[in-house]
Amino acid sequence: MNIPQTSFPRVVIVGGGFAGLAVARGLENKDVQVVLLDKHNYHTFQPLLYQVATGGLEPDSIAFPLRKRFNDIENFYFRLAEVTRIVKEENEIETTIGTLQYDYLVLATGSTTNFFGNKNIEKFTMEMKSIPQSLNIRSLILENFEEALLTSDLEERKKLMNFVIVGGGPTGVELAGALAEMKKGFLPKDYPDLDIRLMKINLIQSSGCLLKGMSEKASQKAEDFLVKLGVDVWKNLRVLDYDGDLVKTNGEDHFRATTVIWAAGVKGEAIEGAGTECIVERAGRYKVDTFNRVVNSDNIFAVGDVASMNSEAYPYGHPMMAQPAIQQGNLLAKNIVNLLNDKKLIPFVYDDKGSMATIGRNKAVVDLPKWKFQGVFAWFVWMFVHLFSLIGFRNKAVVFLNWVYNYIRFDRETRLIIRPFKKRNKYSFENSEK
Amino acid sequence: MNIPQTSFPRVVIVGGGFAGLAVARGLENKDVQVVLLDKHNYHTFQPLLYQVATGGLEPDSIAFPLRKRFNDIENFYFRLAEVTRIVKEENEIETTIGTLQYDYLVLATGSTTNFFGNKNIEKFTMEMKSIPQSLNIRSLILENFEEALLTSDLEERKKLMNFVIVGGGPTGVELAGALAEMKKGFLPKDYPDLDIRLMKINLIQSSGCLLKGMSEKASQKAEDFLVKLGVDVWKNLRVLDYDGDLVKTNGEDHFRATTVIWAAGVKGEAIEGAGTECIVERAGRYKVDTFNRVVNSDNIFAVGDVASMNSEAYPYGHPMMAQPAIQQGNLLAKNIVNLLNDKKLIPFVYDDKGSMATIGRNKAVVDLPKWKFQGVFAWFVWMFVHLFSLIGFRNKAVVFLNWVYNYIRFDRETRLIIRPFKKRNKYSFENSEK
Numbered sequence: 013m014n015i016p017q018t019s020f021p022r023v024v025i026v027g028g029g030f031a032g033l034a035v036a037r038g039l040e041n042k043d044v045q046v047v048l049l050d051k052h053n054y055h056t057f058q059p060l061l062y063q064v065a066t067g068g069l070e071p072d073s074i075a076f077p078l079r080k081r082f083n084d085i086e087n088f089y090f091r092l093a094e095v096t097r098i099v100k101e102e103n104e105i106e107t108t109i110g111t112l113q114y115d116y117l118v119l120a121t122g123s124t125t126n127f128f129g130n131k132n133i134e135k136f137t138m139e140m141k142s143i144p145q146s147l148n149i150r151s152l153i154l155e156n157f158e159e160a161l162l163t164s165d166l167e168e169r170k171k172l173m174n175f176v177i178v179g180g181g182p183t184g185v186e187l188a189g190a191l192a193e194m195k196k197g198f199l200p201k202d203y204p205d206l207d208i209r210l211m212k213i214n215l216i217q218s219s220g221c222l223l224k225g226m227s228e229k230a231s232q233k234a235e236d237f238l239v240k241l242g243v244d245v246w247k248n249l250r251v252l253d254y255d256g257d258l259v260k261t262n263g264e265d266h267f268r269a270t271t272v273i274w275a276a277g278v279k280g281e282a283i284e285g286a287g288t289e290c291i292v293e294r295a296g297r298y299k300v301d302t303f304n305r306v307v308n309s310d311n312i313f314a315v316g317d318v319a320s321m322n323s324e325a326y327p328y329g330h331p332m333m334a335q336p337a338i339q340q341g342n343l344l345a346k347n348i349v350n351l352l353n354d355k356k357l358i359p360f361v362y363d364d365k366g367s368m369a370t371i372g373r374n375k376a377v378v379d380l381p382k383w384k385f386q387g388v389f390a391w392f393v394w395m396f397v398h399l400f401s402l403i404g405f406r407n408k409a410v411v412f413l414n415w416v417y418n419y420i421r422f423d424r425e426t427r428l429i430i431r432p433f434k435k436r437n438k439y440s441f442e443n444s445e446k
Numbered sequence: 447m448n449i450p451q452t453s454f455p456r457v458v459i460v461g462g463g464f465a466g467l468a469v470a471r472g473l474e475n476k477d478v479q480v481v482l483l484d485k486h487n488y489h490t491f492q493p494l495l496y497q498v499a500t501g502g503l504e505p506d507s508i509a510f511p512l513r514k515r516f517n518d519i520e521n522f523y524f525r526l527a528e529v530t531r532i533v534k535e536e537n538e539i540e541t542t543i544g545t546l547q548y549d550y551l552v553l554a555t556g557s558t559t560n561f562f563g564n565k566n567i568e569k570f571t572m573e574m575k576s577i578p579q580s581l582n583i584r585s586l587i588l589e590n591f592e593e594a595l596l597t598s599d600l601e602e603r604k605k606l607m608n609f610v611i612v613g614g615g616p617t618g619v620e621l622a623g624a625l626a627e628m629k630k631g632f633l634p635k636d637y638p639d640l641d642i643r644l645m646k647i648n649l650i651q652s653s654g655c656l657l658k659g660m661s662e663k664a665s666q667k668a669e670d671f672l673v674k675l676g677v678d679v680w681k682n683l684r685v686l687d688y689d690g691d692l693v694k695t696n697g698e699d700h701f702r703a704t705t706v707i708w709a710a711g712v713k714g715e716a717i718e719g720a721g722t723e724c725i726v727e728r729a730g731r732y733k734v735d736t737f738n739r740v741v742n743s744d745n746i747f748a749v750g751d752v753a754s755m756n757s758e759a760y761p762y763g764h765p766m767m768a769q770p771a772i773q774q775g776n777l778l779a780k781n782i783v784n785l786l787n788d789k790k791l792i793p794f795v796y797d798d799k800g801s802m803a804t805i806g807r808n809k810a811v812v813d814l815p816k817w818k819f820q821g822v823f824a825w826f827v828w829m830f831v832h833l834f835s836l837i838g839f840r841n842k843a844v845v846f847l848n849w850v851y852n853y854i855r856f857d858r859e860t861r862l863i864i865r866p867f868k869k870r871n872k873y874s875f876e877n878s879e880k
Contacts, residue, residue: 013596014595014596014597014598014639052862052863053588053592053861053862053863054862054863070504070505070506070507070844071504071506071862071864072504072505072506072859072860072862072864073504075862075864076859077636077859077861077862079635079636079637080632080635080636080857080859080861083635083636084635089639091592091595091596092589092592092863109596110596143862143864144864144865147864154487155526158487158525158526161448161525162447162448162525162543162544163448164448198514201513201514201517201518202511202513202514202517203513205448205523404859405851406847406848406851406859407859409847409851410504410844410847410848413840413843413844413847414840414844417839417840417843423514425506425510425511425514425838425840425841426506427487427511427514428486428487428488428505428506428509428511428577429486429487429488429526430505430506430509430577430578430581431578431865
């Protein structure tokens with residue numbers, strides 16, 4: 013890998029998401045050598061992926077080049093690589109570009125879509141955890157409409173204009189809302205020959221409420237907003253299977269649809285080799301102590317989505333969201349410095365700053381610890397917080413500009429099929445970057 | 447194709463580039479039915495593709511959704527399709543989505559890269575005529591640098607950092623200049639471990655001067671600018687072959703390079719079926735009369751790059767640039783209306799408004815009919831003209847914002863590998879959209 017051996021201990025961070033970035037930032041100009049590995053050369057601002065998928069933002073505006081962030085930091089190395097295995101006994105990792113020794117290993121690999129073992133669903137549904145995947149969804153939506161224009165078969169057209177989103181968490185809710193706004197916005201203008209009433213947006217949630225984890229009020233209001241926007245919300249309905257044509261559920265309702273987006277679950281993207289005993293079964297997350305140290309290891313840490321730190325308040329670990337990731341990352345950087353200086357480690361306590369979701373124009377729900385509110389003001393708060401959280405002035409400016417434009421014009425202009433999806437052999441993902 | 451038969455004559459326009467768009471605009475709300483076909487759902491502003499390739503702009507900012515442009519136009523139909531054949535006798539075209547009858551056919555298919563029959567060069571070099579291709583180049587440049595970091599073999603590293611651009615026209619000159627600015631700008635910051643002096647940018651031109659077609663002064667100044675920026679300009683040198691490793695020339699100099707960009711020629715993208723006698727051999731352009739009517743046909747027209755209208759001033763047809771395309775398109779729309787009203791057709795006269803090329807920051811050359819100038823002011827003129835020519839307020843705003851940012855910060859921030867190129871099997875283009 014051509015990384016020099018220095019007298020400083022080497023901290024290898026795997027993953028440049030919120031957690032990994034926080035650790036790397038915290039270790040800037042400390043007496044360590046930092047090696048950051050990621051399979052992309054950019055950090056993805058995941059909370060806005062759904063806007064890329066629905067034509068509201070360009071991909072470049074929610075991504076930030078990782079190298080740029082650490083341009084002027086000494087003892088920092090970035091490598092574009094995927095880690096395939098941890099060789100714990102040797103303090104070594106195996107990657108797509110060779111092996112690397114570490115003194116401290118920080119696993120910040122985040123999460124991946126959880127299909128709960130259903131191969132059909134994995135093969136035929138769309139996921140939205142990365143920029144390429146979001147662009148695939150954007151292309152597929154538009155390609156469906158182009159195709160719907162061509163067919164005279166009404167059933168076929170309905171199928172092409174039927175969208176099923178599985179999972180009523182923030183991703184599902186925000187995506188359903190954005191699709192509903194496309195239906196009210198540019199789609200009928202762009203496709204005047206199509207009867208837009210044929211377009212259906214179905215949001216399917218297995219439990220009895222949306223936005224589990226948020227307040228009852230937020231959940232109810234989000235549902236009201238969605239219904240008002242024309243989304244069909246299906247609660248207490250579980251998707252059992254999908255063959256590219258028919259969505260089978262455990263209820264009486266089935267759905268014929270070309271596009272099914274799977275937002276029903278995530279799991280930690282644990283890497284093999286740290287020992288199976290330290291991984292939570294099915295959840296794919298590393299069991300960590302209050303210092304984010306992976307159980308049964310001294311120098312391996314896990315932060316963010318891939319870490320499961322159980323406590324009384326969070327018996328299944330913290331929510332897989334940006335805030336716990338950033339807070340854990342920040343603290344871990346401090347604790348690594350403490351370790352090196354033989355100081356006492358500080359245990360992690362999650363400071364829940366609240367959560368929020370946006371459904372559409374002037375429609376959002378915000379739960380702060382002491383104040384819960386919904387509607388226009390919540391929407392502005394949501395926008396402000398997201399704009400503020402983006403890395404880089406250019407990104408902030410481009411996103412802001414797009415939002416103002418989209419708001420004034422009721423439009424979403426980045427509706428380009430840049431990565432044609434169907435053409436690339438719809439269900440063969442061999443050549444499609446995930 | 448589900449396009450209704452009306453009492454209006456049907457004008458089918460193939461291609462949504464500068465020429466096709468001009469025709470469609472000119473026919474707005476006239477007594478015709480207009481069907482526009484394009485293989486992309488967006489118009490590409492080709493003059494700025496090189497900035498997408500070199501990380502200066504996001505692809506969405508130089509593309510405009512074709513449907514949006516004609517949202518509120520009656521009797522207008524867009525279809526996402528590629529035309530595969532013209533069946534002249536039947537007044538019909540065959541496309542990837544079925545056949546279509548026309549009353550008038552307007553061929554505005556533009557141009558494609560001309561490899562002059564060399565299969566090796568076609569296979570191993572990069573071209574830059576579309577957004578996906580530009581993103582491929584962007585990815586390859588960055589992937590090369592990531593790979594160069596990993597190798598200890600100096601020859602291999604040199605090869606990865608060696609860039610060969612074949613063709614000293616506007617595309618080659620602008621791309622070479624942009625690469626040189628990357629070398630001075632973010633590349634040494636992003637890759638401090640690499641000796642940036644190993645990066646070479648070679649611009650190879652078969653004739654004795656760059657920017658053929660512009661003034662001698664512009665050509666000379668462009669070369670001076672390039673040399674000042676550190677580009678190695680090779681004149682009177684012809685590339686004979688490239689096998690993915692070695693660029694063979696007709697001179698003593700050969701080049702080992704991973705990246706070779708072919709900007710040495712374009713040809714018209716003529717579609718089969720209009721009769722071979724109406725196509726200029728090797729140039730792939732339709733021979734047209736002064737009304738842009740394809741020879742030996744009554745109702746087939748060709749405009750823009752794909753049309754070759756010979757005159758005393760332009761014995762080989764007009765230059766393959768935006769201006770002739772737009773002017774021909776505008777006039778053809780008028781002439782089609784004249785035809786329908788049995789009015790006299792107006793012959794085309796090219797109004798040469800001049801040409802320009804930019805080499806880098808504060809460095810451009812402009813040839814106006816009565817005034818030729820170079821340097822800072824030329825650069826501002828170049829920017830103003832290009833900004834002004836972009837379609838859509840949002841695009842203008844985003845491009846302007848990026849330019850201001852890049853200018854102030856000496857940076858190019860959209861350096862993301864969104865379409866990994868090498869990973870997708872470098873030389874297998876089967877799955878890569880062209």
